Amino acid sequence: MQAVQLSDIATPNWIAELAATGVAITHSFIPPALVSALRVEAEAYHQDERLARAGVGRIGDHQVDLSIRRDKTRWMSREQSETQAWYLSEMESLRLLLNRELFLGLFSFEAHYAAYEKDGFYARHLDAFRGARNRILSTVLYLNEDWDEADGGELAIFDEQAPDDAPPTLLVPPHAGTMTIFLSEDIPHEVLPTQKTRYSIAGWYRLNDRLGAPSLQAVTPVSNLAS
Ligand SMILES: O=C(O)CCC(=O)C(=O)O
Numbered sequence: 001m002q003a004v005q006l007s008d009i010a011t012p013n014w015i016a017e018l019a020a021t022g023v024a025i026t027h028s029f030i031p032p033a034l035v036s037a038l039r040v041e042a043e044a045y046h047q048d049e050r051l052a053r054a055g056v057g058r059i060g061d062h063q064v065d066l067s068i069r070r071d072k073t074r075w076m077s078r079e080q081s082e083t084q085a086w087y088l089s090e091m092e093s094l095r096l097l098l099n100r101e102l103f104l105g106l107f108s109f110e111a112h113y114a115a116y117e118k119d120g121f122y123a124r125h126l127d128a129f130r131g132a133r134n135r136i137l138s139t140v141l142y143l144n145e146d147w148d149e150a151d152g153g154e155l156a157i158f159d160e161q162a163p164d165d166a167p168p169t170l171l172v173p174p175h176a177g178t179m180t181i182f183l184s185e186d187i188p189h190e191v192l193p194t195q196k197t198r199y200s201i202a203g204w205y206r207l208n209d210r211l212g213a214p215s216l217q218a219v220t221p222v223s224n225l226a227s
Pocket residue numbers: 114122127140154155189190191200202
């Protein structure tokens with residue numbers, strides 16, 4: 001598969017990169033101690049079965065469809081732990097920085113832990129309904145130490161202008177501390193099948209839009225669903 005290597009695109013000036021291309025990768029925004037704490041918490045939630053199988057669609061039209069995505073998620077909140085409060089504070093700083101630098105008018109942020117178990121994936125999609133203006137920027141922080149190429153699970157990013165069957169322009173391995181940020185409405189992306197459990201935090205900055213679609217994610221406990 002033809003793809004730009006990660007090292008070619010991760011630039012120190014990732015905010016400018018985001019403005020120019022709609023996609024940026026940074027390895028330095030979240031402190032390593034926080035990445036480790038998030039990893040410990042994600043693993044514990046997974047082991048204690050406190051992650052729920054994720055679905056697709058708006059609330060009210062929400063379905064678990066294992067042919068589209070296979071991950072388990074849990075929404076974060078400041079109240080759940082100090083680690084989550086710390087992460088949400090860092091992402092609040094990033095919101096203010098992005099608003100200052102790029103005049104984006106981002107209003108709120110929501111994020112969930114995600115675990116993709118072996119053979120998990122998320123088929124090619126956009127993170128926002130075009131025109132709904134609900135999600136503006138997507139962020140994904142990876143939490144995996146010792147990730148090898150053979151483990152798969154890359155985030156594949158596609159050129160929005162290219163035909164649907166064109167190969168990705170970028171493959172991002174889910175290494176601990178790597179964060180990918182991209183325009184939710186514009187950038188088609190996909191999680192390639194993973195060979196072992198892959199932990200991440202997916203998050204979205206939104207505008208203040210009362211008509212915005214509610215969460216795309218499942219709230220149903222795993223135990224209530226046939227897998
Ligand atoms: O984990 C990733 O790399 C991307 C996840 C994703 O696309 C999503 O949750 O919408």
